[in-house]
Amino acid sequence: MISKQEFSALAHNGLWKQNPGVVQLLGLCPLLAISNNVVNALSLGLATVFVMAASSLAVSGVRNFVPHEIRIPVFILIIAALVTIIDLALNAFAHPLYLVLGIFIPLITTNCIVLARADAYASKNHPLLSTLDGALMGLGLTLVLVVLGAARELAGQGTLLSGIDLALGPAAKGWVITVLPDYKGFLLAILPPGAFIGLGLLIAARNWLDQRAQRRAQQAARSAVAQPA
């Protein structure tokens, strides 16, 4: 159904080239609010993957019945209904999971990346590809969230995975890693300004890596031309 090339193109797009968190800069509202530790970041990330895959599938499924002029209201309607249904269904039928992810699901409604992918990709491609695109875009956001969450938690409290026992039960309490013992804490990193500064550093790091790769590719191309076989 999906060729290897298609998959790797989608993966490259979602995780690096069009990464929602550090390239498209979509979905910053939850990203900035939730990325103060790894556990929160991962929870929101997983919820986003789930919702994006489902909404892309739904939008792609009806794409041929939606006239171009009213596509945005229809997509908003589909996504809002879907998120609400997922929220209610999780709460009723998977309550332990809801206790972990529940507060994050409504946050995703404020995430414009869901609508952006619905309009830019799912409305033009077949359902399977669209679902994959949604999931991979969500995964790209998760990646940024987790890196940012880890950096902020480490700088702010000197730990990693704090609060994991709230997500996985008291048994996981021992998983918390205290990287810097007797660390006094750096409040700025945990408060909202830390999120902006951290995200700025991440964007800069990604751009630097990208440009370095481009320069190397150009140099390689030039030396290939300069030394004819």
Next chain:
Amino acid sequence: MKPLLQNALRTSAILFLFALVGTALLAYTYRNTHGIIEKSAQEEKLALINQVLPRRLYDNDLLAAWRELPAHAMLGTRKPSGMWLATMDGKPVGVVLEAIAPEGYSGDISLLVGIDANGVLTGVRVVQHKETPGLGDYIQLTKSDWVLQFAGKTYDPDQNSRWKVKKDGGNFDSRAGATITPRAIVKAVREALKYFQIHRETLLQPIETRKP
């Protein structure tokens, strides 16, 4: 003009159809999940209440034995709040009060305060707060045991000065660098205990249990 009108009608019909299907799906989901969600919300509330008033102390349907309390300065409330009356064999054994510590570092701190019929604290929990993460949030049981020190305490007007944090010469622990938060809670709990002593008779009066 005719094709334009036709097109507009067709488009609105499609939008209407989507709205209709969306609404129907939501209504269906709501109908099928509403009861289960309500039940687990009640269970969670009861679990929280049971943290401040141990289950073995009472035998009534605590959630049904609810009464509204008018806003009162000693409870820190600006709006009516609630209380639950616990009974054992029909006799009142204690109450759980909703109180607010208005002097938190970042605004109101919502509390549940459990008091037995003799005016002894059975437990205090922070329900909601906006204190600084990593600094003032040790008032949450999930972060530290700080809030447990209230259980078993009473209020005696002659020893008013004990109801302060240690830094202010009282009996209650607090952490360096975050004294405003515990100070606010200690004061709020003290006021709630005083409120209970003053209104004890009314608070312990039986409540007409609402039949479900």
